[in-house]
Amino acid sequence: xxxxxxxxxxxxxxxxxxxxxxxxxxxxxxxxxxxxxxxxxxxxxxxxxxxxxxxxxxxxxxxxxxxxxxxxxxxxxxxxxxxxxxxxxxxxxxxxxxxxxxxxxxxxxxxxxxxxxxxxxxxxxxxxxxxxxxxxxxxxxxxxxxxxxxxxxxxxxxxxxxxxxxxxxxxxxxxxxxxxxxx
Amino acid sequence: xxxxxxxxxxxxxxxxxxxxxxxxxxxxxxxxxxxxxxxxxxxxxxxxxxxxxxxxxxxxxxxxxxxxxxxxxxxxxxxxxxxxxxxxxxxxxxxxxxxxxxxxxxxxxxx
Numbered sequence: 464x465x466x467x468x469x470x471x472x473x474x475x476x477x478x479x480x481x482x483x484x485x486x487x488x489x490x491x492x493x494x495x496x497x498x499x500x501x502x503x504x505x506x507x508x509x510x511x512x513x514x515x516x517x518x519x520x521x522x523x524x525x526x527x528x529x530x531x532x533x534x535x536x537x538x539x540x541x542x543x544x545x546x547x548x549x550x551x552x553x554x555x556x557x558x559x560x561x562x563x564x565x566x567x568x569x570x571x572x573x574x575x576x577x578x579x580x581x582x583x584x585x586x587x588x589x590x591x592x593x594x595x596x597x598x599x600x601x602x603x604x605x606x607x608x609x610x611x612x613x614x615x616x617x618x619x620x621x622x623x624x625x626x627x628x629x630x631x632x633x634x635x636x637x638x639x640x641x642x643x644x645x646x
Numbered sequence: 647x648x649x650x651x652x653x654x655x656x657x658x659x660x661x662x663x664x665x666x667x668x669x670x671x672x673x674x675x676x677x678x679x680x681x682x683x684x685x686x687x688x689x690x691x692x693x694x695x696x697x698x699x700x701x702x703x704x705x706x707x708x709x710x711x712x713x714x715x716x717x718x719x720x721x722x723x724x725x726x727x728x729x730x731x732x733x734x735x736x737x738x739x740x741x742x743x744x745x746x747x748x749x750x751x752x753x754x755x756x757x
Contacts, residue, residue: 523679526683572702606708607705626702628682
């Protein structure tokens with residue numbers, strides 16, 4: 464086990480798009496990262512029994528984290544994005560944790576993996592800890608801190624109205640209670 | 647220079663409640679992904695974006711304040727969230743270009 468007290472920096476930054484697709488046949492949802500805003504297959508296509516339609520295309524980026532001291536590289540190709548909880552579901556574990564953390568001036572973000580794979584293989588806890596350490600190393604933690612939670616704490620994804628921190632819907636003035644759920 | 651001093655020198659309009667803090671550099675972008683990748687703690691973030699997503703993005707990278715330029719109207723939802731996170735949202739009628747000129751003249755953003 465490494466004894467290095469890692470000091471992380473972002474590396475291998477790749478700007479692109481987070482693509483959200485839905486199947487009109489099985490109602491399945493999937494997400495992936497693309498460097499092209501118009502993937503070759505287009506907005507609608509068939510894949511086996513699935514009829515996929517693109518429902519959202521958000522400008523985002525992918526990155527890895529490298530330790531400046533020991534050069535250890537931690538890849539984050541499985542990180543789809545970070546979500547800010549809007550407190551839409553009072554009994555959701557994320558909302559419960561968010562209230563506890565905020566009492567300690569710690570702000571919560573939720574890390575999503577790519578769907579559907581992440582539902583059975585979420586981002587491992589040690590990687591969430593590394594991500595959390597990175598963002599806390601990047602700030603003055605005497606004022607406030609960041610905590611990163613896993614998306615599988617969300618009570619019901621189909622009801623979640625959280626906001627992803629990415630570039631889409633930036634002109635929306637819709638209040639959370641009027642917004643359609645993410646998924 | 648602190649955010650409070652900047653407000654006075656450039657006549658920025660504070661919209662949210664915040665504690666003054668030292669400004670360290672300036673970052674100009676209207677893309678959250680760009681801010682998350684490149685902005686530094688203490689930066690003054692200039693943008694025309696007013697959606698409330700700018701607040702968690704600003705909080706994540708610990709900017710000293712967000713300045714909304716070009717007189718863009720900021721929704722109350724965004725202001726309330728910023729007050730909750732103790733993040734300064736300041737407003738100006740100046741364009742981003744004009745504001746950058748003034749900040750540069752004050753010595754911000756230069757090393």
